Amino acid sequence: MTPLVQSAAWQTLRDHHAQWQDRNLVSLFDADPERFDKFSLEAAGVFMDFSKNHVDETTVKLLADLGRARGVETLRDAMFAGEKINHTENRAVLHVALRAPVGMQICVDGEDVVPGVHEVVDRMAGFAERVRSGARTGRTGKPFTDIVSIGIGGSDLGPCMTVEALRSSLHPRLTMHFVSNIDGAHLAKALRDLDPETTLFVVISKTFTTLETLTNAKSARDWFLASGATHADIAKHFVAVSTNAEKVEEFGIATRNMFGFWDWVGGRYSLWSAVGLPIMLAVGAQGFHELLAGAHEMDMHFRTAPLERNLPALLALLGVWYRGFFGATSQCIAPYAQDLNRLAAYLQQLEMESNGKAVTRDGTPVSTGTCPVIWGEPGTNGQHAFFQLIHQGTDVIPVDFIAALDGGHNLPDHHRLLLANCFAQSEALMMGKSADEVRAEFAAAGQHGVEVEALVPHKVFTGNRPSTTLLVDRFSPRAIGALVALYEHKVFVQGAVWDVNSYDQWGVELGKQLAARIAPELLPGAVAGKHDSSTAGLIARARAAGA
Numbered sequence: 001m002t003p004l005v006q007s008a009a010w011q012t013l014r015d016h017h018a019q020w021q022d023r024n025l026v027s028l029f030d031a032d033p034e035r036f037d038k039f040s041l042e043a044a045g046v047f048m049d050f051s052k053n054h055v056d057e058t059t060v061k062l063l064a065d066l067g068r069a070r071g072v073e074t075l076r077d078a079m080f081a082g083e084k085i086n087h088t089e090n091r092a093v094l095h096v097a098l099r100a101p102v103g104m105q106i107c108v109d110g111e112d113v114v115p116g117v118h119e120v121v122d123r124m125a126g127f128a129e130r131v132r133s134g135a136r137t138g139r140t141g142k143p144f145t146d147i148v149s150i151g152i153g154g155s156d157l158g159p160c161m162t163v164e165a166l167r168s169s170l171h172p173r174l175t176m177h178f179v180s181n182i183d184g185a186h187l188a189k190a191l192r193d194l195d196p197e198t199t200l201f202v203v204i205s206k207t208f209t210t211l212e213t214l215t216n217a218k219s220a221r222d223w224f225l226a227s228g229a230t231h232a233d234i235a236k237h238f239v240a241v242s243t244n245a246e247k248v249e250e251f252g253i254a255t256r257n258m259f260g261f262w263d264w265v266g267g268r269y270s271l272w273s274a275v276g277l278p279i280m281l282a283v284g285a286q287g288f289h290e291l292l293a294g295a296h297e298m299d300m301h302f303r304t305a306p307l308e309r310n311l312p313a314l315l316a317l318l319g320v321w322y323r324g325f326f327g328a329t330s331q332c333i334a335p336y337a338q339d340l341n342r343l344a345a346y347l348q349q350l351e352m353e354s355n356g357k358a359v360t361r362d363g364t365p366v367s368t369g370t371c372p373v374i375w376g377e378p379g380t381n382g383q384h385a386f387f388q389l390i391h392q393g394t395d396v397i398p399v400d401f402i403a404a405l406d407g408g409h410n411l412p413d414h415h416r417l418l419l420a421n422c423f424a425q426s427e428a429l430m431m432g433k434s435a436d437e438v439r440a441e442f443a444a445a446g447q448h449g450v451e452v453e454a455l456v457p458h459k460v461f462t463g464n465r466p467s468t469t470l471l472v473d474r475f476s477p478r479a480i481g482a483l484v485a486l487y488e489h490k491v492f493v494q495g496a497v498w499d500v501n502s503y504d505q506w507g508v509e510l511g512k513q514l515a516a517r518i519a520p521e522l523l524p525g526a527v528a529g530k531h532d533s534s535t536a537g538l539i540a541r542a543r544a545a546g547a
């Protein structure tokens, strides 16, 4: 494929950007009373206002042309057709099949995978409903009160983020805990107040070889056995989610207590598979089905809408526009919802592990910057921490504001203030405050003179800073499903434009290999291997401290 910067579509965009330099968002709104209507869209229950972005109708057209020229639609159709678009691992990429309704056909190697998907979901539902009703009990016959999900990365962030997001729909008897870090503090804290007789462990790992997960699962099993339970009792308190039956059995969990999935489900795209078992345990089978339905609705929109009217494509192309032409190296995610407090962490893996690549699909260096740093925190907390930099710092940092119109709680005043703050931030970023406005404020307060003048530059906001606002009615399972699918497809489109393989993650391997080498060197009496002087010095300090 032609390097991105040499493509005709990119060069046309570059010329368009050259003319854009002096444009101001406020003047675009002044010039067009219909700007909000023209640059907002709704699909699958997600409303997207992208009018406060540096775009006009030409920009949208040129960005869509770029998407088409880079083969977004062809690659999209190949993904839905089960082609092995993850070429470095020779795998299909079919998280969309996980939310396909009964009767829809999606084939991998000539075999329709949808019936198998529903078979697993039905098994999960049977299990989850027995746990939720109390019919399935622990070894002493007591219903479960606590579920500890053990996994990391894609086997943790999706279920953890979603369970938090759906807090208002959780089962009243079941408390959900998520343990990921190999730092023993994480497991110790989770287990501290738990009763082994009423605790169910869900061990989630696609490969079932991940150091953190297996270490935590073994320690959890020891904790369980130390309570007087026998090995035979493990079957009542441990279930596994994996693609690797052999390793699951080796660990001591019988395959009848295992829920499977497939190699065409990427870890960071897996919350819709059996990896979502904690979600189903927390919100029930019905809630899980609604989550899938919301995602499927977004899939259908993504698959059929022209790029100019396609939510995921537009979200992606805006990111490409800012990354390529405005020097934006990061993207802030600002959900105005405490329950979405893990969304930024989830999207960090989704976007950065997918598109944090420096070579194109054919292995040659990319010609532009790829994935920006994804970061964020719920509003309004972020306003009192890092928003200073977004308003007055030196870089362009596009913000995605995400909010629900209904807060889902009985504190309407809080929700009104939350939404007011959300809308105010995007307005302030765009409007800014000029030196004259600052002087006028001082004058209105009766302040004039040299001291006032010295303060003026500090109080000026340049404005003209872009943001997108995503609104849903409320954070229902359906809305969360649609929202997450929106970001999944955003990542897909960006990967296609940048021409990177969004579905491998070789960059995580080297650190794992080196950790495996260093771990035995930290044992008492072990001989340290050959390292640079920094690493050797750190190892020596840890050994001296008896690590």
Ligand SMILES: O=P(O)(O)OC[C@H]1O[C@H](O)[C@H](O)[C@@H](O)[C@@H]1O
Pocket: 152, 153, 154, 155, 204, 205, 206, 207, 208, 209, 210, 213, 267, 268, 353, 505, 508
């Ligand atoms: O599900 P697992 O096989 O345990 O993998 C857990 C995680 O670890 C890996 O290092 C990858 O970076 C992630 O993509 C993956 O989600």
